[in-house]
Amino acid sequence: MAEPLTIFTALPAPFLRDNVDTDQIIPSREMKSTGKTGLADGLFAGHRYTKIGGRDPDPDFVLNKPAYSGSQVLLSGRNFGCGSSREHAVWALAEYGIRAIIAESFAPIFAGNAVRNGVLPLALDRAAIDEIAAANSPVTIDLPAQTVMLDDDHRWDFTIAEEARAMLTEGLDAIDLTLKNTDSIAAWQQADRQARPWIYLGDPT
């Protein structure tokens, strides 16, 4: 399970675009393993390298600039993580070292995938994002308090569902949590088998 995430300070790397899709985060051709690792090298491959399939860094891409190399926070625009549901996008970001993405909004599947892998999808409005980008200085993200801070005069609240916050701050394994509800799941299914027997394909009819 992912390393717990609480309070940390990092310089955000600005990638200020709308609709950064998961094909951009990790192109299909870079999903070379059937596992969850070995993907960081393909992160943003289409932007990061000069040629498709190549490994020569494109100096114009933000993470290739010395100040942002290995950055733990990414700053972006509206609808981050749209497109394919591939969790490889989050695995690649996490393996690279990204712990939080500050964006105007997130595609729902991506946001769910992020939380499950210890990456915080943090939504702020465009004005705040522009201010953070312009400051070009480290931000402190306090997840338990749900704030982002540049300094005392520049502090923004954000909200994240309590369940997601608990998973991130405690590094919880969701399956273990749910297995505590085994009895209610069994009871629900028993009743549902009476109401909708056609759902239970393995049952004798």
Next chain:
Amino acid sequence: MSAATSLFDKLWDSHAVADLPGGAQLIAIDRVFLHERTGPAALNALAEAGRTVADPARVFAVADHIVDTRPGRGDQTLMPGGQIFITELRAAAEAAGITLFDVTDPDQGIVHVISPELGIVLPGCTLIAPDSHTCTQGAFGALAWGIGSSEAEHAMATGTLRLDKPKSMRVTFDGALPPGVTPKDMILALIAVHGAAGGKGHAVEFAGEAVRALSMEGRMTLCNMVTEFSAMSGFIAPDEKTYAWLEDRRYAPTGKQWDTALTHWQALASDPGAHFDAEIRIDAAMIAPMVSWGTSPEASVTIDGQVPDDAEPRPLSYMALKPGQPLKGLAIDAAFIGSCTNSRLSDLRRASAMLKGKHIAEGITAICVPGSSHVKRAAEAEGIDRLFTDAGFEWRESGCSMCFYSGGESFGEGARVISSTNRNFESRQGPNVKTHIASPETVVASALAGAIADPREAQ
């Protein structure tokens, strides 16, 4: 809660197993579908954690994403290193005891095409797959949505997912579609007006006269692209068309159970006066054929429209277009008909009818990839394959194919492609390929003309 309940509330509440701390709920999952691109990661991780699939009879898998679509295919695929995804899915599916529709299975095809064909999706069920276009299957009055691999593991291990309930939205298409306008144009029009994030945080019910008038296949096309609207899912209340489509499908209930199921399904419509958190109304009569100009589905205009004057510089430069430039008449290099959006039998029937006695423009690469092996066989039985090949199209085995580029086959560096697929992202269909998404009719009209063309003018 008021007595009037929406379809979404009925779907959600009937699957609520338990309330969790913080407002989330444990939601029962009736069906899980995996594919070879992301399925092995979920199955392998589950096995490595020492967990098992709780109810393997309700979990299915198919090889569709990276399988070769050229004739005579086997496990070899054009994607470098791709074969391992197929062989690992096979091994993991067997170990987990789940049903696999393998590469050469007569029921193989794109997950969202074969699940309805086999009656795996049913009205009132919850169905998930680690594929964002799972929402396609909401056309059957199911709550179907795309997830990540970890959530697939969770659902297989526990039969549930932990979820915060999204808000509800109703998108009503009033009136009737004009001739030559298709469900693909309806969804592109919605996204073009309300944005690629327009449905964020919502589950969307499609309603209205124009939606009711659609065939099941048309409804699937409409629901297919709600993920491009950033909605959790999209769905349509089941009706006689839905039941007629599903009856006698392999995994659908039979006999007395069918009758009981039918009674259950008939209660699934939104009650009059049901509350929606957001409402959008669109006059279907005002919709025209759509085509995308940019690198997000929201960057779409009517076929006789032009690139917006205030277009962002990045997509303009990527697509090699100028503000104010008309889309119609823009020369293309290739045409593609396929994908979970528009590769069903009715899509191929309409497209091929436009090709009869004609030939595509010189120098155009045109490929048709049926959505399933069943669609392919049915199309061949009707002679549809010949209409495509006689007109100069390639005719393929079923699969996701060049809806995306997986490192092997593409239309060539920088090619301009008109495509019946759902995504026009940068390099989605190959290195620097410029994808214009549109209906199959618009794809065919453009292939014939060698340039983006209005299907209403192609007879």
